[in-house]
Amino acid sequence: MNNDNNKGIDRREFLKRMGLGAVVVSAASVAGCGRKGSRQDQAYVASADIPTDKMTYRTNRKNGDRVSLLGYGCMRWPTMGDGADNPDAIDQEQVNRLVDFAIAHGVNYFDTSPAYCRGMSERATGIALSRYPRESYYVATKLSNFAPSTWSREASLEMYRNSFKELQVDYIDYMLLHAIGMGNGMADFEARYIDNGVLDFLLAEREAGRIRNLGFSYHGDIAVFDRMLAEHDKYKWDFVQIQLNYVDWRHAKEINARNTDAEYLYGELAKRNIPAIIMEPLLGGRLSNVHDHIAAKLRERRHDMSVASWAFRFAGSFPGVLTVLSGMTYMEHLQDNLRTYAPLDPLTDDDREFLEETAQALLRYPTIPCNDCKYCMPCPFGLDIPGILLHFNKCINEGRMPSSSRDAGYSESRRAFLIGYDRSVPRLRQADHCIGCRQCVHHCPQNIDIPAQMQRIDRFVEDLKQGREF
């Protein structure tokens, strides 16, 4: 144990040096303190180091890019938090620490967007990455499409040029059309990228070398996906970003009628040898924060592995996958994921079957498929939509959701639900304030009918408050 403590100090000093700007490409054994999400973890792997030289890499056949299998999603950077002068501002110091740790352990792919973190993600990512030589990392950003006011050619070009400024780069490694297929599907896609000549512009930028790889991320209308691949000969997509995880593999429709099984999406890409970049490997955290019964099953099969690591191994085991993105806010999550991919322990056929069973079990718990991506926010009427949905899901996963007012533990679960609701979401931002304006609906990549869910939760809360029988 003493030995371990000493190593921990070594690492702190090591990180400090990196913080000063020294570039470390060291393969020397650096101790991790092995802190992980839960106490259970510690019991098994507390003393194991995270190796710095074991990261699994995949090669982009087009240009030989050697991309780490773990990609850093920059959508959930840590914020200053309560008590700070500006609690919503990004905690840049912590971002730098996370990036330093990730790079030191072999991560070299960073995925951001002009929209992420209330528009502050690109700048924070740029600040952290610009401390490293440009050729030592790959950065991905997007031409985002949330507000129709950004759809004109001028606004698009401005957004594109601003990304260079924020990221402090003169070329972008991976450029994406953001979330095509959402909203009105094909119509929105044409209005956003075709009619205004923006796609042609991006193709020209790729020719000019300012975009090294051009691709798109896809949610929603399958017609748009199919068309993009049908026109592959014309556009020569360098990669495509899809949602893939062990639930979406064969049960995408059960979560969201508008989604398509990842098995199909991946298969279409594999046929054409297009590298796949994976988003939502954890289904927005819902494959790590699972129902207690399911967590126990996963633990039983492999004592030494976290719940989340199963989802990462699933996504990473496909050979056509270039990198798997994870939006890691906390050092513990980063360390857990590094453990999973340094190196990858591919799934066996048995494992796959086991995960398929797990997926089916998961679907029996009626959580709302919110991934906390916050694309729906801000709600013009001040609701905290993801906060409300996450509280609802949390109560289901913890087995504290009364299914009937005659349940044995009804009064305890009622109290826990109502008090927890007020704690998670201020009263003025709760579901009863949803007026159903539907502004959020077409922003949701999971196609949740948010107003309908808000009203359903509101009715449920009223049942509890009024003590109605149900």
Place this chain on the structure above:
Amino acid sequence: MLRKIRILLAVVCFVSITLLFLDFTGTVHAWLGWLAKVQLLPAILAGNAAIVAALVVLTLLFGRVYCSVICPLGVMQDCAAWFGKRARKNRYGYSPERKWLRYGILALFVVAMIVGAGSLVALLAPYSAYGRIAQNLFAPLWAWGNNALAYMAERADSYAFYSVDVWIKSASTLAVAAVSFAVIAVLAWRNGRTWCNTVCPVGTVLGFLSRFSLLRPSIDADKCNGCGLCARNCKAACIDSKSHKIDYSRCVACMDCIDKCHKGAIAYRMRRKNDVAEKEPHATAEPSNAARRNFLTGVGMLAATSAIRAQDKVVDGGLAVIADKKIPVRRTPIVPPGARSLRNMASHCTGCQLCVSVCPNGVLRPSGDLMTLMQPESSYERGYCRPECTKCSEVCPTGAIRKITRAEKSSIQIGHAVWIESNCLPVTEGVYCGNCARHCPAGAITMISYDSDDPDAPKIPSVNVERCIGCGACENLCPARPFSAIYVEGHEQHRTI
């Protein structure tokens, strides 16, 4: 011994009554709610003859033990006096009764009750004065303590405590409470029971009765050596040791004198025929008037409203700013279901703030109007009168809010909703809304077309005033801010629909 029993009972009563005003969960009321109902003035107002009779008999038997044990304001004064006694021993002295002041205030009080000047009644009634002090000065401390526990509970993943809002419900009532606390406490600290024996109308009535009480402390002139220790320790200033007489109209039967007398000359015993109550003062009146204040009856409201404008979404995340709701100008105030009518409320309520203390929805607050000052009224900018809650009707000791059931509540009309077109979002923004209709527990709101010729026209609420009960769900949940597009006007007379 008698003194120790008195102190023990007084402390138990005082702590229990204080808890009634501090406990916002309503659990204490189930056990101790009766303590508010045995207070004399509330019992008279509630028409509770049994309790009034019992208190009369109690006083005729034992003297003013009510003032020493049951009345929380009396016990509060004893606490203040106790601190005073620690500062200087043997501090009191005999002073003659100020009859004209006592009976003058009692007459004024009775007139105020008859003409329905609730604010004056509330100012003088002793239990209510204490309730106001507890609710305004002590309850916030209790709530903050609770919130600190809730903060820790949240971190310990426990649901044992939940945090509550602490807010100034009425600035004028807070000021009255603070001033009366200061005046009464200082009077008690300096002169013991001055308030009870010159101002308090309940004290005057009970004093009148206690002249004839069966048991009373009396001085045995044979044993008395005239040291005057009893008089210097009598907080009621009612012992004339020189003539060995006690003014029983002011004696609160605290038994302090019995313990003080070294000679055992004072005893609590049955009255004898030759005992005559001490009479007639010489007129050296020092006015000890309660401070009076005039208050602004409300804050003038600017009618400038600004509806929220839907923001164009450019980036993800963040929370829109929510403006606080403001209180609309209501022509008729709203009082909670069970109050029956504004008149019933005005003539029964003594402004004790018990209902305000237990209201879990931030609806009830003391009125700022001069005639009904400190009596409760409803407003819906923090919450609305929820269908499952009948707490105020359960705790009211005076009959100002009569006990009702949930079923009765669902059909008692206390007001009606009024729509304001210029604030309504479907009209101003063209968005779909209907939040008022969706939450109306009475089903009194229907969404109708703004323009019957245009099928795509936005839908606006139409209130069926016959079915509306005035609970304020629509007003509270209306997205228009700071002024809602639908608000409730109170009714003078409640009715069952």
